[in-house]
Amino acid sequence: MEDVTDTVFRRIVKSCGAPDVFFTEFMSTDGYMSPGKDRVARRIEYTEEERPLVAQIWGNKPEKYYQTAQELVKLGFDGIDINMGCPVHKIVKKGCCSALADNPTLAGEIIQACKEGAKDIPVSVKTRLGYRTKKTEEWSKFLLEQDIAVLTMHGRTQKEMSKVPADWSEIKKVVDIRNEMGIETLIIGNGDVKSLEEVHEKHTTTGVDGVMIGRGIFTDPYVFNPDKSIMNLTIEERLDLLLRHTRLFNEIWGDVKNFALLKKFFKIYVSDFEGAVELRVELMKCDSLAQVEEVVANYAQ
Ligand SMILES: Cc1cc2nc3c(=O)[nH]c(=O)nc-3n(C[C@H](O)[C@H](O)[C@H](O)COP(=O)(O)O)c2cc1C
Secondary structure (H helix, E strand, C coil): CCCCCCHHHHHHHHHHCCCCCEEEEEEEHHHHCCCCHHHHHHHHCCCHHHCCEEEEEECCCHHHHHHHHHHHHHCCCCEEEEEECCCCHHHHCCCCHHHHHHCHHHHHHHHHHHHHHHCCCCEEEEEECCCCCCCHHHHHHHHHHCCCCEEEEECCCCCCCCCCCCCHHHHHHHHHHHHHHCCCCEEEEECCCCCHHHHHHHHHHHCCCEEECCCHHHHCCCCCCCCCCHHHCCHHHHHHHHHHHHHHHHHHHCCCCCHHHHHHHHHHHCCCCCCHHHHHHHHHCCCCHHHHHHHHHHHHC
């Protein structure tokens, strides 16, 4: 997730309980293949502890996918995921991401170019049920015919953004189509899942091979841990996690990223205890690690 699942947060999540696979933030293939590459490449920085790690990329030019995929192989990624799901207006108006559901010819060229560049590492696609309207059968069948390793289906169209509940009955259709085709492509379902219990329920009711959790991580960074939840932590342990996250952000991004990016995470750690709201108000005023440390120290007194 953009500005969320960077190397810093992935390491924090890993320390709470690792998922089976991590994905990077999405990265533009145009941006990566431009003179601004170094800045764009912050999205794919990683450490060994974040494996297995899949780099997610987007764009609308097959040749840029080919070149980017070659670089990602050299960088040691475990897989490459093509984003055909982002619904954001400024992106889809260029024909990228979820708009590709209405342009299968280009989508197919992109997948083939990416696979050629990726050589032996797996290429997957993450998408939605359709662009303006649901066309689950037609679109997923087309994607499955491209011989991809994994198809992640988010159970909404671009038009629906996040405004309606994810439609898991449509995701089940994708599983059924895959089964009828008799192919090996794994199906991952995505949308509104916030716990491991729900992951198992979706697996049982739809037959998906896996479930992707996005925003659930904001409710509980321990979401992938079967034995622990943030609700079981003492206030001190929660504040320790907040400090660990802030210190790691400062160490990795201190000079290059805006400190304000960190503020969206504070609610994860500072919620559901007496004084949490007041403490959060103080934390939101902070612009540096030193200030966060001071606010936390004052609270602990
Ligand atoms: C802040 C934010 C950033 C996101 N960035 C990405 C992204 O870079 N790539 C991607 O495939 N999906 C991205 N998504 C979509 C999520 O991966 C996921 O498909 C969506 O939130 C629905 O799943 P969920 O209910 O588990 O969150 C983003 C979502 C949010 C809220």
